[in-house]
Amino acid sequence: MEMPLARLCGTLGRVCGACTRQRKCQVPCVRTWSLRTLSTGDKDHGGNGTSKETSESPFTGPQHPPGGHAPVRLGSKRRPLSPLERISRLLPQEALSQEVWDLRDATAKGLENGQEERRSLKSPPPIEQGYVEGGPSPTVSGEKPLGVGELVLAEYHGRFRQEFRKMFQLQEKGCLQSPWGFLTHRAIMGHISGTVMRFSGGAPVLVRRPSLEEYVLLMRRAPTIAYPKDASAILMMMDVTEGDSVLESGSGSGAMALFLSRAVGSKGTVLSVELRKDHQLRAVRNYQNWRKAWSLHRGEEWPDNVHFHNADLRAATTLLSGRSFNSVALDMLNPQLVLPTVFPHLHTGGVCTVYQANLTQVIDLLEGVRVSRLPIHCERIIEVQHKDWLVTLAIKKDGNSSARVAPHTQNDDNEEGKECQSQDEEMENLAEPAHAPFGTLPYIARPHHHQTSHTAFLVKLRKVVPQ
Numbered sequence: 273m274e275m276p277l278a279r280l281c282g283t284l285g286r287v288c289g290a291c292t293r294q295r296k297c298q299v300p301c302v303r304t305w306s307l308r309t310l311s312t313g314d315k316d317h318g319g320n321g322t323s324k325e326t327s328e329s330p331f332t333g334p335q336h337p338p339g340g341h342a343p344v345r346l347g348s349k350r351r352p353l354s355p356l357e358r359i360s361r362l363l364p365q366e367a368l369s370q371e372v373w374d375l376r377d378a379t380a381k382g383l384e385n386g387q388e389e390r391r392s393l394k395s396p397p398p399i400e401q402g403y404v405e406g407g408p409s410p411t412v413s414g415e416k417p418l419g420v421g422e423l424v425l426a427e428y429h430g431r432f433r434q435e436f437r438k439m440f441q442l443q444e445k446g447c448l449q450s451p452w453g454f455l456t457h458r459a460i461m462g463h464i465s466g467t468v469m470r471f472s473g474g475a476p477v478l479v480r481r482p483s484l485e486e487y488v489l490l491m492r493r494a495p496t497i498a499y500p501k502d503a504s505a506i507l508m509m510m511d512v513t514e515g516d517s518v519l520e521s522g523s524g525s526g527a528m529a530l531f532l533s534r535a536v537g538s539k540g541t542v543l544s545v546e547l548r549k550d551h552q553l554r555a556v557r558n559y560q561n562w563r564k565a566w567s568l569h570r571g572e573e574w575p576d577n578v579h580f581h582n583a584d585l586r587a588a589t590t591l592l593s594g595r596s597f598n599s600v601a602l603d604m605l606n607p608q609l610v611l612p613t614v615f616p617h618l619h620t621g622g623v624c625t626v627y628q629a630n631l632t633q634v635i636d637l638l639e640g641v642r643v644s645r646l647p648i649h650c651e652r653i654i655e656v657q658h659k660d661w662l663v664t665l666a667i668k669k670d671g672n673s674s675a676r677v678a679p680h681t682q683n684d685d686n687e688e689g690k691e692c693q694s695q696d697e698e699m700e701n702l703a704e705p706a707h708a709p710f711g712t713l714p715y716i717a718r719p720h721h722h723q724t725s726h727t728a729f730l731v732k733l734r735k736v737v738p739q
Contacts, residue, residue: 354379416569417462418479420444423565424460425482425490428452428475432662433722439482439490441565450477481569484534487562488527494554497527498603498627499727505656507535509732510599510623515539517596519617521585521610522546522603522627526555529578530562532601538575543595545581545588547604552582585610592617603627608640615646618735624648626731634729641733652732660720665713674714 353361357376360368418424420442428436428450436450446457453472460469465480482490485500498506506528512518514537523529523546532542546552563574583591586609599622600614607626618624628634634653641648666674 415464416571417464418442418460418481419568420461421564422568423482423487423561425480425486426450426455427478427480429478431667432664433720436477437490439486450475452477481565484530484562488525488530488558491525491527491558491561492554493525494548494551495524497525498531499527499724500531501656501658501724502627502728502730503528503531505654505730506601506625506627507531509625509652509730510601512536512599516598518542519592519595519597519600519614520544520603521601521607521614523552523555523580524603525551526558528601528603528627529555529559529580533559533575533578536575536577538577540577542578543581543591543597544578545583545585545591547582547584549582552580556580586613589613598622600624601627605633606636608637608644611640611646611648612644615648615735620735620737622735624733624735626733628729628731629727631729634731637731647736647738649734649736650731651734652730654730654732655726655728656730657726658724660723661717662720663715663717666716673708675708676712676714 354376356372356379360372360376422442423439424442425439426436426448427434436452438448438450440446440448442457442461444458448455448457448460450471452475455469455471455477460479463469463479467479468476469479470476488497488500488503510518512532512535514535516536517540518532518536520528520532520542523544526544529542529544536542544555546555559578559580563576566574581588581591585604592613596617596619598619600618602610602614602624603626604610607628611624614624626637628637638650641650668674
């Protein structure tokens with residue numbers, strides 16, 4: 273019976289050693305030592321697996337070390353070891369006294385408590401997904417909560433720039449995904465536009481309805497759109513008012529058609545002509561999507577005053593017959609080719625605004641006007657540029673705000689110590705910007721790192737009566 277028992281002890285020793293290397297747990301080492309002690313009995317004991325060494329060994333129970341310390345579960349989460357634990361693990365476990373085990377337990381409990389405190393400080397309190405910052409805001413008369421089918425714009429602003437921006441349509445089972453977690457559409461429904469909510473990760477997000485300017489920037493596009501900064505200048509150049517009849521050539525993605533539709537109102541009309549069929553379909557979809565979102569929000573219909581046509585304006589004499597326009601907006605590659613067709617239908621004194629991306633196109637346009645000998649006068653050629661500025665509090669790397677420090681002369685060196693102490697106290701008081709008096713905190717005021725580049729040149733042509 274001695275040889276089978278020795279083989280069994282050796283097998284168990286190898287298994288426990290493998291567990292020790294994989295899990296780095298102290299208990300298998302104790303068990304391995306105990307099992308090896310069982311196999312050291314001599315022949316006089318009859319090979320029954322018991323020995324005096326086992327009964328006289330320091331461990332009265334092989335399952336637990338001295339002091340009744342329970343073994344660590346193999347599946348438990350590891351924690352950092354103290355220096356005492358690191359050194360004591362290098363020594364034979366049977367040589368450790370009761371005092372060492374007590375010190376190890378006290379150190380381990382202190383490390384676990386400190387780790388829990390650090391977790392509580394680093395991680396924010398659990399926030400319910402869809403939590404509203406500051407609680408529900410009081411509604412003003414006439415405000416309508418967000419509902420199914422409406423267009424919603426979600427924004428997250430960092431310290432110096434906008435980190436997240438997305439426009440989407442509210443759906444019953446929809447979900448907004450972001451690097452900071454998710455936000456279900458159902459959690460957004462019922463809140464007022466302009467509510468600050470939170471992603472599942474705790475980051476704040478502003479949820480509101482988009483403006484027309486934001487819609488044309490974020491909607492799906494086919495070709496490049498007429499940017500809002502240029503569209504507003506075009507409307508001012510053409511002096512579009514309610515009730516006007518406007519011709520647009522180059523529907524594109526429908527951005528300029530939307531701005532013209534709002535300018536002419538329900539009494540006016542916009543004729544939008546596009547050469548490519550896919551561009552015309554995209555413009556129609558974007559126009560109808562905005563009208564649907566507007567009706568859900570306002571409870572009234574957006575004017576259905578834009579008529580889209582897929583045609584070549586150079587040969588669209590049948591389409592233009594019997595029509596007259598207060599103004600014309602051209603956004604096409606070679607606008608000088610359609611001027612002989614368009615200008616007979618433009619009111620005398622009316623304005624034709626041309627949207628051109630390159631200055632060489634402007635030169636070709638003016639050369640085409642000269643050759644065609646049309647009664648056209650070029651009044652202006654402009655480029656609209658906006659410069660974004662960054663104006664914010666001067667915050668240091670540690671998160672505290674800076675403070676203005678008054679200069680001092682050499683006569684004040686005697687009181688320098690007192691001034692430094694008072695300045696330090698003042699800096700501590702001004703660490704929180706909310707508690708700082710008016711005019712005590714410095715600001716950063718400089719051009720923003722990200723600027724809008726060149727978009728287009730705008731040419732203003734006016735129809736005149738020749739002499």
